[in-house]
Structure formats: C-alpha cells, structure tokens
Amino acid sequence: MPRNPSTGVYSKPAGTTPSVGQVIDPVPWNALTTDLGNEITNSLPRDGSAPMVAPLKAASGTVSAPGVGFASVPQTGLYLKGGGLLGFTQNGVDVAFDHAMVYAAKSADYTAVASDDAAVHRFTAVATVTLTAAATLGANWHYTVIADGADVTIDANGAETIDGAATLVVPNGYSVFIICSGAAFFTNKVLTRLLAKAETTAVGSFIDGVLLSNNSGSPTTHVDFAAGSVRSGSSFVSNAASITKRINGTWAVGTGNGGLDTGSVGASATYFAYALRKDDDLSFDVVFSTSATIGGVNTTLLTGYTIVKQIGVVLTDATSLIRLFVMYPRDEYTFVTPVKDAVGVSISTTSNLTTLTVPNGVKSKAKLRFEFTSSATTNAALLSDPAQGILAAGIGDDGGNIGTIQVASGFAIGSQEIWTNTSRQIRRVAGASGSLWVWTDGFHFPCGRNA
Template structure:
C-alpha cells in the first residue's frame, strides 16, 4: 500500500507522473485513482460521519503539550506518563485520580502497606492493624477498616499518631476511614463521635422470663453501652445454680453461690474476641464492681435487668415488660398494723441497692366514726409520695395503687396515723419500674 503504515506518509504508485504530450497509460493511472480512493476512504472524516476501525495512535505528549488535546485549549488532554501510564492534564497541570478500590477480608493481624492505598479491608476477628511509616505510605494514602468479628486496634508506626493518639480501637460492628498526611494519620472521626456520645447508652428488648426456681431466660435484643453494641439474636437461658459459663443453659453467677433474699443484677457481657454477647448475674449493681474471676475473655458492658430471690432461695416470679416488673401470684403484705410512726422500710419485693419506682397497693380499713391516713414517700412527705386517707361514719376499707421512688438503697419511708377511732393499715408491692436502665422499648 502506498501509505506507509508506520509513518502515515503517502507515496503515489510508480509510473503515474506523466510528461507534457505523453499519452496516459490507463493501467498505472487507474491504479493511482483507485489507490487515492482507498486512502480517502481510510482517512478519518473531520465531520465525524464515520468512526475509526483500528486503534488511534497518538503522540506521547507531555503534561504541558498532551498527545491528544483540543484546538481551543491545547494544554488540556491526554498524554503518556512514564512507565506506560496514562496521564490527564488540565491547562498544563496533571490531574490525579484515585486508585481502584480493592476489597479483602483479613482474619488476623495485618500490616498496611503502600500498595493498600484505597483498599477496603474487612477484619473478621479481633486484630491489630499496624500502619507502615507515614513517610513510606506518603501523603494522601488512604484506607478503610471494617471491624466485623472483633475489635480492631490501629497501631501507627513507632511514635506516629492517629487522630493525635498512639492507637485507635475500632469496635466490632463499626468502620473508619484513615488518611495519611505523610507524617501522621487521621480518620473521619466517626469513632470519636461515637465515643463522645457513649453516655447515650440504650437497651432494646432483652427482658427476663421466669423459667424455673433457679433459671431465667433473657429475650433477644441489643445492648449499646460505652460505644459498643452487643446483639442478642437468640434468647439465652441462664442458671443461678452455677458460676458463669458461656452459652444457652450456662451458669449465671459472676462468683459464689445462689443466696436467699438477695437482689441480683443482670449485666450484659461481651466476648473480646468475637463480640458475641452473654449474661452474668451479680450482687453488684455497678458493672465496674462485677467480679471477673470467671469472665476471662469477656468484658462487662452494662446492667440491663434485675432479679430477686426469696427467703426460700428461689427466684421470685415477675412478668417483665420493658422496665416494668409485675409480681406473679399472691401479693406479699410488706407491713401492716394499727399505725406506725415515720420509719424506713426495705420491702422484700423491691430491689436492694438501686432506686426504682415502686408500684404499691395501699390498704386503709377504718371502723365506724374513724379517720386515718397512710403515707409512703422517698425522703420527705412533700416529695415523691403517695397516700390514702379515709374518714368514715360506717366501717370501710379502701385500696389504692400508688407509685413512689425508692432511695438509691431501695429503702422507702412510711407512716400510718389514726386521727379518730381505730383502723388497720397495710402495704403490698404490685411491682416496680427499673427506671435507671436506658431501655428504649418501655421505661
């Protein structure tokens, strides 16, 4: 073909340059016109009426003079970078593009490398992510961490920091985006925001259900305490007859043995490796005071429920809905008599060691031509009190349900006073509201 395929230079066929007066030989002349027609056909129409049918080969160009540019703005276009890489330039300035995002799952400790730029790594177990030196990774290096099976501890190189700290823990179930400045590391601050709002704890579901004299079941739900979420996809039955063992029908106590006439506090616990949840019962209302002797590999998240044992050393039966506990069976008369002076009472059907909102049944029975009043309150009569006054000509008994908060110890104050005549007074517990638990589905 007359057009050189390497240079694109066209050379007409030999014998097609006539002289004056020479008779044109039709053979070479026809070959010339045919060849010209072919080359015109093989040329790219400027009006765009036909496409290329083979690769377009452009000059390599430079950042200031791209191989493929625009007539109106010749410094904007495409050029060939070193190493065979494609470059883009705008007004003579190189345009940087992100690397393709690459996903990978990690099941253990890992060291992030320069080649992990723009990578998304999902950690399926508790792990330590070590970051290579910031100078090695370079400015603008970035990386996404997903903790999906355990906490991931991010540990920068040497004395380098991440968000100004030596390490950063990504709790199981969360993720963070890391960027390198060339000297230090920074994140999108999502974890910091979660930690800053860690006081906004909440519980969904997870109520108790009576199973037997020594066992209860805790329903499904989730617990969010101190910026960590624990999901309970299945109900778990736990037994007070033994110390803690993980799983359904496992032991329940943090330490010791089941005791009579006690208040047990049910705490959510979280496995440090898997993030799985379980439950432990303790005589301590504060999670910080729960014994960890039998909780190796677990952390105590927070208190969720409460349960009481009777003098016969069996679990007292309640029906729990949200934070409301209602006594099942015959009501217990906590105190009764013809009257009493102001005094403190620790009712056996109310928790000891925490403040709850007691739901009480007040009974005031008066003989004919008698008058008396029964009052229950927290500290003083004028605050958080409920009362029942009866003034009758004929003998009569009145009952009323009232609510009053106990003190932080669980104690209430009460007095029953006969003004005229004679009568009897009594107080029964209908149940209580464990209002200090931040349960979202009923308080």
C-alpha cells in the same frame, strides 16, 4: 522436510553440494530452492508483520534467564516452573499471581480445604466453617466468608488460632478475609474495624430488646434474655438470638450455663443482670451479681470480657428460687403472685418506714396496693417516697392516699406507684392509729429501655 520439527535444525537435501566443473542436476536444486522458500515462509518475521500459525515453543528458562524475555531486559519474562507451572520474573525475581476467584453459596456447616484458596463463600444460614490444618493449607492460602442471613463461626483446626483466638464470629451482614501463614490464621482486620466503628463514634446509653423472662422449662432457676442490643457510651454489644442463664451456678460462657459472678444463690436476694461483650469476637453473654454497680461485679471469671451495661434484675424468695415475673417494655416488672409486704402493721401519726419486695441497693418505683383500717372516723393514711422527708397525714396537712374512713373500724383501700429508697423502703403515716396491709405487684427499675 529438511528442517527437524523437534530441534528446528535445517539440513540441505542430498545432491545440493556440487564440486567445480560438475553439471548441476536441476531436480535436487529445485527441491532445495523450494525448501528454502518454504522455510522462509514458515519463519516468524522479526518485524512482526505475520502471526504464528502454530504454538510457539519456548525454552523452559529459569527465574534469572526466562525462556521468553526481552532484549533490553533479559531477566524479565516468562519461564517454566517445576510441575509444569508458568512462572513470571521481573529483573530475576519471581512474581506471584493469585488464583481465579471462585464464588459459591452455602447454607450449612462447611470445611474449608486447600482447593478453596481464593474462594468466596456466602453463607445464608447459621453455620460453622472449620478450617483445615494451617500446615496442610500452606502459607498464602486465603479465603473470604460472607455472612448473609445469620452469624457464621470460623473455627480454626485443633489448637490453631485466628488472630490469636480459637474462633471468630462473623456477624450477619459482615464479611471477613482470612489468610494462612502455614502455622496460624489471620484476618485483614476490616471486620474488627467495622464492628468497632460504631463504638468509637457513638455516644449515649440504651437497651433495645433483651427483655428478661422466666425460662419455660426451669422458671425458678433459669432466666431467658431476648435478642437485642445494648450500648453504654462507646461500648456496644448485640445478640441475634435469645440466651438462657441459670442463677444457681457460677458463671460460665454460653447459653444454659451458670450466671453468678461469685458464690451461690441466696434467699430473698437481688441479682442484677449485666450484658457482657467478649473482647475477641464481640459475642454476647450475661452475668448476675448482687452488686448494683459495674464496679462491684466480681470479674474473676470474666477474663476476656467487657461489662457493657446493667440490663435488668431478678429477685429470689425465701427458698432461694426466682420469683416468677412478667417484664414489660420500659423496664416494668410485675410479679405473677403479688407479695404481701405488710399484714396488719401498726400505723400512727409517727412516721415509720415499711420495707418492700423490690430490688435492694437501688431506688425503684414500687407498684403498690394497700388497705387501711382504724377505729377513728375521718382517718386517712399516707404512703410516700422517703426522699420527701417526714410528712403528716390529713386534709389539713399533707393529705392521704388510702381514702378516708367514715365508720369506726371500717376499711379504706388505695393504690399508687411510689419510689423507694436504696434500702427498699417507703414511709407510712396516718392521721390516727390504725393497721396497714400492703401488696407489692411489681416495680419499675429503669435500665435504659425506651420501648
């Protein structure tokens, strides 16, 4: 074949360059015409009427002069990059194309590496995704995580960050698109906007779940908070699993750690529990405070957190240990051991206040049982909400709620749920002098649970 297959240069067969007067030998001339016919057949028609029958070998080209270009726009086309990579150029400017997307399901912790560029990983269980160093992954590396079964934590390498934070939590049912700059990681903010959407458009205040209970292992120092959701106005936080906070230590992030906003645990004290939301990843935590209002909570230790709502209360006894309790739906608490708040206290026609073991600084509805004795017959006693003012006991006045003694020095019993004032007190009065015993079984402290 006279055409060089490597260079494409055609060379005539020998004996096909005659001189004047020379008799032409038909053998080489017939070979020449046969070669010319073959080469014309093997040439690609300019009108595109015939296809290639072997690979087309183009020049390597450059970004400004591609190996395959266009007559009208010679700087647009294909060229060969370094490392055997195909390049695309438009008007002399390189055009980048993404890798093919690769999907995989995961059910355990995973380390994302350079080959996961453009990958989509769906996690079906609790997992932590550790990112390889940003410098190793390089600029433009990108990765998608879908949380489909449990929360997934994205953990940047070393001191590197994701959107400025060390970690990012992808709640169950959400996904996130992560981009590497070569030095740090960023998201497209869609996750943040989705999580914020419910807050900015919702109103109202409620608590769904998050019931309090004494921890089974350390019931007098640790409190468990069940899974659930909390909203106050436009602020919302949710926890998928229960967490534990201890009352005998200052606050530190995470389950099992201290919960006090400041100071140390006190005797016969009231500690209000507040739901916290971490600003960067919207995760849930709890802080205890003696303040009955959010405004009074000491926030020194709570940098980066928003106090969402008060969610419950625990009381300590005279030895600074948590009183054992059972919490029921609709914010109802019952002490495991009833508290005897009055023992033979004098009661008479003069109205006085009795202090109970209920939350301090707020009004609550005490769950009470009481017993009354008097040397006077047909005598009754009346326990009441201080907000009603000073009442008088007796059938001719404001009645009674501890029965009517028919025999001198006899006993009468009763029970009732009565609202207190903010100093934990109710009023007591009788139709005649006597003695009073009061047992506090628990209380209702409304925080916003409807079930």
